[in-house]
Amino acid sequence: MVEVIDFSEQRSVMNQFMAEIRDKKYQQNRLLFRNNIMRIGQIMAFELSKRLEYKPKTVTTPLGTLDIMLPHDELVIATVLRAGLPFHEGFLSVFDHADNGFVSAYRMYTNREHTEVGVHTEYMAAPSVKNKTLVITDPMLATGGSMAASIEALLKTGRPRHIHICCVIATPEGIEVVKDVLPDGSCIWCAAIDPGMNEQKYIVPGFGDCGDLCFGEKL
Numbered sequence: 001m002v003e004v005i006d007f008s009e010q011r012s013v014m015n016q017f018m019a020e021i022r023d024k025k026y027q028q029n030r031l032l033f034r035n036n037i038m039r040i041g042q043i044m045a046f047e048l049s050k051r052l053e054y055k056p057k058t059v060t061t062p063l064g065t066l067d068i069m070l071p072h073d074e075l076v077i078a079t080v081l082r083a084g085l086p087f088h089e090g091f092l093s094v095f096d097h098a099d100n101g102f103v104s105a106y107r108m109y110t111n112r113e114h115t116e117v118g119v120h121t122e123y124m125a126a127p128s129v130k131n132k133t134l135v136i137t138d139p140m141l142a143t144g145g146s147m148a149a150s151i152e153a154l155l156k157t158g159r160p161r162h163i164h165i166c167c168v169i170a171t172p173e174g175i176e177v178v179k180d181v182l183p184d185g186s187c188i189w190c191a192a193i194d195p196g197m198n199e200q201k202y203i204v205p206g207f208g209d210c211g212d213l214c215f216g217e218k219l
Helices: 012-024 028-049 085-094 145-157 170-181 210-215
Strands: 003-006 055-062 065-073 074-079 097-108 118-127 134-135 162-171 188-192
Touching: 003 145, 012 028, 028 074, 028 085, 028 162, 028 210, 055 134, 074 085, 074 145, 085 134, 085 162, 097 145, 097 188, 134 145, 145 162, 170 188
Parallel strands: 003 188, 074 097, 074 134, 134 162, 162 188
Antiparallel strands: 055 065, 097 118
16 A cells, blocks of 8 residues: 655645745745745655654763664655756755665657647666665656656666655646555655646646746746
């Protein structure tokens, strides 16, 4: 079974950050938008850290020693370029000892009306995820095609112990697509789950194209 967590159902400051990045006026400042994407990643990373395995470690201070429970998992944080970069940075600021992976998986319209979408994966740089905890960050989980392609590409480097999929906004359709390629025991973390997509496969109400809002429009 794959667990799905929707933070919009909880009371936290994450909802404030989500309200801001959805606001058209707030989106006019790329720095503020990127910072909120990063902060959402930080909060989600903190919540995810509660699911890791911990072991005690003795730490020596100037005045003595004490045992502290520290995370024991070997983490690989992977992101889908380019929109995932600020989100990834938020996770990396919390899990600063983690290895990193990057996948270039992007969607392409396959018909003239821009209503049918295919996914192309052309680049990956990642360590082996064998026996590690794999965290894949991508702000938008719309059709689920890019995420499913990224999962399949990363699993070619080995079979991880645990998989966490982390996104800012998801759709029920995208979640179901990703569930089909995840092993039991995986978890999908969402800051919000929106009702669906428009004909061009953009999440509605969503907040638009995350990559364009972070970095500027592409050709």
